[in-house]
C-alpha cells in the first residue's frame with residue numbers, strides 16, 4: 001500500500017506541505033481533494049521526485065520514495081499524469097507513448113549510441129507495448145497523428161497512455177477530468193475502472209470534479225493549507241465539519 005506520513009516541503013519561507021498524510025490500499029481508487037492552493041499538486045511532485053522533501057516519509061509497498069530521482073520513482077512502480085499535460089506536441093501519439101516507456105529503458109547512453117542488438121530488441125519491445133496501449137486506450141485511429149492537432153479530450157487519453165507505458169503499479173492522475181465534457185468524464189471514469197481492473201493498478205487522483213470523485217473512489221483524503229484535514233469514505237468526508245469549513249469558509 002501507499003503510506004505517506006508528515007510530508008513537509010518548504011519554498012523559501014513558505015511551507016507548501018506540512019503534516020500531509022495519506023494511505024491508499026493496493027488496487028483501490030483514492031482521491032486527494034482540497035481547495036485551490038491546498039498543496040495537492042505539490043504532494044504529487046514530492047512523491048514523484050520533482051520537488052525535494054524536507055521531512056516525513058512516503059512508502060509504496062515498503063519502498064521509500066522520498067529521496068529517489070524521477071527515474072528511480074518510475075522503477076519503484078509509480079507513474080503520473082500532469083495537470084497541464086506533459087506531451088511532445090509535434091510527435092505522433094505513438095511516439096509520445098514510446099517516450100513514456102523509455103523511463104524504464106535499461107540500455108545506457110553508450111549502448112544506445114552503438115545500437116547494440118540488446119538496444120534494438122529493447123526498442124522493438126517498447127514499440128510493441130506502446131502499440132498495444134494505444135489500442136487499449138482507444139487511440140488506434142489517431143496513432144500516427146501529431147498530438148498538437150488532436151482534441152483536448154484525446155490529448156488527455158494520450159497522456160494516460162504515456163503514463164501507463166512505464167507499466168506502473170501505482171498511477172497518480174492530476175485532475176484527469178479538467179476540461180472534459182460530461183460524456184467525456186463518464187468515458188474517463190469507465191476507462192480508469194477498466195485499466196485498474198486489467199492491470200491490478202492502484203490509482204490516486206487529484207480532482208475537483210466532485211461527481212467523479214464521489215462515484216469512483218472508495219476513500220477520499222482532504223487537504224487544506226498543506227496538511228491533511230480529513231480521510232474517509234466519500235460520504236464521511238462530505239459531512240466532516242473541517243471539510244465543509246475548508247470549502248465554504250468558517251461561519252461568521
Ligand SMILES: Nc1ncnc2c1ncn2[C@@H]1O[C@H](COP(=O)(O)OP(=O)(O)OP(=O)(O)O)[C@@H](O)[C@H]1O
Nearest residue numbers: 011014015016034035036037038039040041042043
Ligand atoms: N515551485 C514552487 N515555488 C513556490 N511555491 C510553490 C511552488 N509550487 C507550489 N507552490 C505553492 O504551494 C502551494 C500549493 O500549491 P499546489 O499547486 O500544490 O496546490 P493545489 O492544491 O494543487 O492547487 P490547485 O487545485 O489550484 O491545482 C501554493 O501556495 C503554491 O503557490
